[in-house]
Amino acid sequence: MQELGIELFGRFRVAVGDRVVPDSSWSRRKPAALVKLLALAPGHRLRREKVMDQLWPDLDAAAAAANLRKALLEARRALAGEGADGADLIVSIGDLLALPADHLRVDVDDYWTAAAAARRAQDADAYVQAMELHRDGLLPEDVYEEWADGPRDELLADWTALAAELAGLMEARGELAKAAHAVARLVAADPSHEDNQAWLMRLYALAGRREDARRQYDRLRESLAAELGTEPSARTQRLYEEIRMDQVSAPELPVALWERVGDLRAQSGDADATAKAYEQALMASADTATAGRLHRKIATALLMLHLPDSAEPHLDAADRLGPDAAEQGRLVCLRANISWERGDLETARRLATRAHELAVTHGERDDVTDALEALAIISHIEGTWRSGLQDQIHRIASDDLGDRVSRFYEINHCIGQNQLYSDKFAGDVDDYARQTLVLAERADAVGAQAFAWCLLGESLLLRGHWDEAAACLERSCELYAPMGSRSVALPWLRLAELAVCTGELDQVAPRLKRAAAIAAVTPLSRHAWARLHATAALAALERGDPDGALRAVRAAQRTAERYGECATCGALLNPIGAETFARIGDSAGAAAFAAAAARTAASFESTAFRAMAASADGSAATADGDQTLAQARFEAAAALYEKAEQPFWAARSRRLAAGLA
Structure with missing residues (x-):
């Protein structure tokens, strides 16, 4: 054929x-x-x-x-x-x-494949090739056809994201002309988008094209006046005045720019781009203190990528530059992380304890939080996380972490997922959460209370106690909410999952929206995005909307390519992704998620994860047209979910098996 x-x-x-x-x-x-x-x-x-x-x-x-x-x-x-x-x-x-x-x-399939490849490779030419496939957009002759609106908007949004990612990649590498070209395409697509216009102005100014920057401001002012009847924001007007007065020409600016880019990348959890931006800043750095700080930040980003051997030379370089006491504490904390990465837990604990002492005496809140995070991870690896966390509650309260306490609990929530799904620990998570809550209330440690309420609510949710779970999760959200956008996304994610379990599907989107706003600015975003998109896909499947489920799964794949992923926090994506691809008859896609579920199940002593793997296998068999095998795997998943005391998922697996029969 x-x-x-x-x-x-x-x-x-x-x-x-x-x-x-x-x-x-x-x-x-x-x-x-x-x-x-x-x-x-x-x-x-x-x-x-x-x-x-x-x-x-x-x-x-x-x-x-x-x-x-x-x-x-x-x-x-x-x-x-x-x-x-x-x-x-x-x-x-x-x-x-x-x-x-x-x-x-x-060609639309070719675009999605090319975009995914570009994001994986972080290669500028691959980005450009993917963007060129979009040409003049989807079906311009059908601009008034409602059936084309959804796909057109999705593709345009992704193309816009590609252009912004390419511009950020080029800016982080110091290739200002290429960055400006990418942003110019964004501006051409939407002239009234002020942030992109300001971005282009700044790039022009940094590249020495000040007249182009001033002309760009005039175009922005005319566009806003004509389309919206407004003026540029005060921030953009200040940028224009800086350009007009040549205030952005100081020789220190390139270092500050690249370091600021790196800080923003780190805040969003994009470790690879973070390291590249800091490396660019280091190339332009002249003074000793700045160079030492940048070496330390590069090492931090490399450890986010689990590359201790690459990080260590940067720590050695920073040490040679004579850090002060606060900076020395930060370097000691990073060496503790290298030690636990290499399995030397005794050295790791000694270094992390020293880092905490230096941070409390000489450092800032983030430094104290970093040391406590290291101690939490070490306790987890040692198998003493439960007692270790409870022992730290009074210390956390006395350390005055302020809003940084949420970042400390983010890593502990990740460890908590291991407890919830582990055969060894899942049976008494309720009791542990309640004990921790009592200790947190006595110490007046609000963050610890929010953590304990969430953990208790999660355990109740998995076991099908809907009303009690809702009360606990809502209380966790109430306690975390005053911490602002840098709080914890997990209780909102679990509330969205609860809405699916109880059939209140109209409540899923607003809860996920709140979680997404938090995930967008946390350095630990890899722990949130997979579950967020998996829950959105689950809700779409429950509504009978495989198109919506596919969009959510693709979004999860894109965020994983950019931020990485956490096997335990993102485990739900595997069976849901396999089911989504099975619904559209994509056997290769279903098989890939089934394989990922099998790897997760093999890495942990967890009946629940084995249930997810069996369910994903059932979906892969469905996509292959083997209904007998699919039915058997869904029945096996149901039995495993029942053993793990997760009644919603057991019933759902039986429903999938019955649908095949």
Whole structure:
């Protein structure tokens, strides 16, 4: 069979093998719309009812079905050419219409593949190649068709994100001209977007193109006046005055700029880009104190990537530059992290304890938090995390961590996930959480109280005690909320999951939105994004919306490529991702998530994780068309979930098995 090639960017174009289908074959819009819908659909297949709803929403079922039969016949004739019926080009499988899976190329699929590859490689040329595939956007001739709005908006949003990522990548590497070119494309796409306009002005100024920067400000002012009737913000006006007065020409600015870029990347959890920005700053640095600080920050980013051997030379360099007592404490803390990465726990604990002493005496709140985080991780590896955390509660209260206490509890929440799903610890998490809550209340440690309420609520949620879980999780949110945007996302995520469990699907999105706002600014974002998107996908599956589930799973894959992932915090994504791809008939995608679930299950003594792996296997078997195996794996998942005392997931697995029967 010849390859069917479909182009949707720029204009609609179809080729079958070497033969291009002439535009005249699509003189009627509905046959062309049918092909476009199938090309955009997950798995390139749609139920007939969905097609009728999209193309003939105002007709009754009988009339819409008649129109669909006619459009299908004409579309097949157009694709096949004269003398063929084209039934192998648009396949009818029961109630489904599908494009041929094995001999199909769609440029939208090529775009998603190229974008994912660019993000993995962090390669500028790969970014540019992916962006070029977008051309003039999705189906500009169908700009007024409602069925095209969702895919068009999703693709434009991702293209915009690609352009911003490329610009940030180039800026972090000091390639200002390329960064400005990428931001200029963003500005051209949306001239009234003030932040992008200001970004372009600043890049022009840093590159010495001050006249271009001033002209860009004039364009922004005219655009805002014409479209919104407003003026540039005070911040943008200040930037313009700095450019006009040549105040951004100081030789120290490149160092400060790259360090600020690195700090922003670190705040969002993007460790690889963080290290690159600090390295660029170090190249421009002249004074000893700044160089020592940058060496230490580079080492921190490399340890976020679990690269202790690469981090150690930077710590040695920082030590040689004569750090003060506070900076010395930070270096000692990083050496503690290197020691536990290498398995030397005795040295790690000694160094972390010393780092804490130096931080309390000479450092800042973040330094104290870093030392406490190191001690928590060491206790976890030693198997003494529970008692270690309780012992630290009074210390945390006396250390006056302020809003930094939330960052300390973020890592402890991650360790708590291991406790919740572990066969060894899950049975008495309730008791431990209650004991910790009593200690936290006695010490008046608000962060510890918020942590304990969340852990208790999670345990109750998993065991199906909905009302009690809701009360505990809501109390955790109340205690964390005053800490602002740098609080903890997990109780909001679990409340969203609770809404799915209880069928209150309208409550999922606002809770996830609150969690996403927190995850966007935490250095530990890799612990939040996978569960956030997995919960969104789960809600979409429960609504019968596989398209929405696929968007959420793809978003999870993009955030994992950028920020990394945590096996325990993100475990839910594996069975949900496998099920999502199975729903659209993508066996390779389902198998990939099943393999990830199996790796997680093999790494932990956890009946719950084995249940997730069995469920993911069931979805992979479904995608492969092996219903007997799929049913058996879902039944096995249900039995394992029951053993783990997770009734919602047990019932859901049985429902999936029954659907196959």
